[in-house]
Amino acid sequence: MSLTREAIIAAARDIMSAYGLADLSMRRLAAVLEVQPSALYWHFAHKQNLLAAVARTILDDLPSGADGEWAAGDWAGWLRRWAARLHDLLRRQRGGAELVSSVLALQPWEAGPGAGLATGLTAAGWPPEPARAGAAGLLHLVLGHTLDEEQRAQAHDLGVAAGPDPDSAALLARSVNLLLAGLAAARPV
Numbered sequence: 001m002s003l004t005r006e007a008i009i010a011a012a013r014d015i016m017s018a019y020g021l022a023d024l025s026m027r028r029l030a031a032v033l034e035v036q037p038s039a040l041y042w043h044f045a046h047k048q049n050l051l052a053a054v055a056r057t058i059l060d061d062l063p064s065g066a067d068g069e070w071a072a073g074d075w076a077g078w079l080r081r082w083a084a085r086l087h088d089l090l091r092r093q094r095g096g097a098e099l100v101s102s103v104l105a106l107q108p109w110e111a112g113p114g115a116g117l118a119t120g121l122t123a124a125g126w127p128p129e130p131a132r133a134g135a136a137g138l139l140h141l142v143l144g145h146t147l148d149e150e151q152r153a154q155a156h157d158l159g160v161a162a163g164p165d166p167d168s169a170a171l172l173a174r175s176v177n178l179l180l181a182g183l184a185a186a187r188p189v
Contacts, residue, residue: 003035005043005053012054013093020154021095026050048106055103058089058096064116071124076180082117083142083176090146097146104143114139121183130186137179145172 155161
């Protein structure tokens with residue numbers, strides 16, 4: 001079997017699922033794949049490239065929103081569903097929010113998932129600055145909330161904190177609604 005980018009990414013995600021992001025190293029990944037670490041560098045110049053590729057696979061099923069057709073109709077409902085989908089995708093992968101957040105911090109805004117939302121909002125009539133601020137706010141709200149959930153789960157697993165917040169999903173929904181109310185106020189009539 002030849003080593004492929006897809007096999008490397010899948011193995012990286014398996015390691016994250018089993019041990020967490022902190023334990024994903026190129027050496028461990030090579031051992032799991034039964035190759036020398038140098039074989040990984042043929043496909044990924046360095047670990048950050050691998051992490052970016054893994055983050056992209058986590059976000060593969062997230063709609064971009066760049067077409068903006070949604071914003072003319074039920075834009076708030078669409079953005080609520082987008083936020084819920086992002087939260088779900090991040091929670092499906094152990095360490096997903098931590099990974100995606102760290103990767104997005106190192107990329108230009110235009111390469112991340114919030115840029116499509118800003119483009120869609122601008123196409124639907126929002127001025128560019130409130131569109132970008134609203135898109136960034138929604139993206140970072142979901143990332144931060146999900147990262148908090150991940151850290152609580154990790155602390156619980158270590159026996160140093162109580163379990164998950166039972167109000168977490170409702171809190172995220174209320175927070176998204178508040179952000180969308182501000183975005184509605186910034187839309188020109």
